[in-house]
Amino acid sequence: MTCKLAGLYAITPDEARTDILVRKVGEALRGGASALQYRNKTAGPELRRAQGRALAALCRAAGAIFIVNDDLELALELDAGGVHLGAADGDLADARRRLGQAKLLGASCYNRIELAEAAAQAGADYLAFGSVFDSGTKPGAARAPLEIFAQARRSIKLPLVAIGGITLENAPPLFAAGADAIAVISAVFDAVDIVASAAGFARLHQPQRMQ
Secondary structure (H helix, E strand, O other), rough: EEEOOOEEEEOOOOOOOOHHHHHHHHHHHHHHOEEEEEEOOOHHHHHHHHHHHHHHHHHHHOOOOEEEEEEHHHHHHHOOOEEEOOOOOOOOOHHHHHHHHOOEEEEEEEEOOHHHHHHHHHHOOOEEEEOOOOOOOOOOOOOOOOHHHHHHHHHHHOEEEEEEEOOOOHHHOHHHHHHEEEEEOOOOOOOOOHHHHHHHHHHHHHHHHHH
């Protein structure tokens, strides 16, 4: 499918209470998040299903893309808009075959252009690089230089996502470097005003779309 991933790509925090998670995601969507990735590393299977169903419905109502992190089976069960897989989360070509062409397949490429090229060959719809800055979520993650976006742009014609330690203050250079979307957890969902924070990130992408 044609991937329209751009702007703010919000990623959920590890939240055990579904009502709180739904409220926070609703605020992020109102602020302008164009896509949401459901990621909860602390939840069991039943909670993940319940939260996933609630968030899928919320995204459908808002017209946002709903993507499941690291779990192809759950993405298929929920009829999600797509799945995002890391290097150890399964074979991309097999995921592409099982998803069909109507769903998005995202791939983590860390700081390695060869992983991005292989993911593109396997049928990925978008490529994520990071951590671009120091990340509280993944403190030991390899750092991806800004130059990797320009490098990927020269050889790969897919949307590029930046992830890791992104804030309103350090996000602008990422779009300037060639990122199409920025994936954010803490700077959105830990904000005092989630709507305002999401809107701030969404506005950063407006000048890029106007060019």
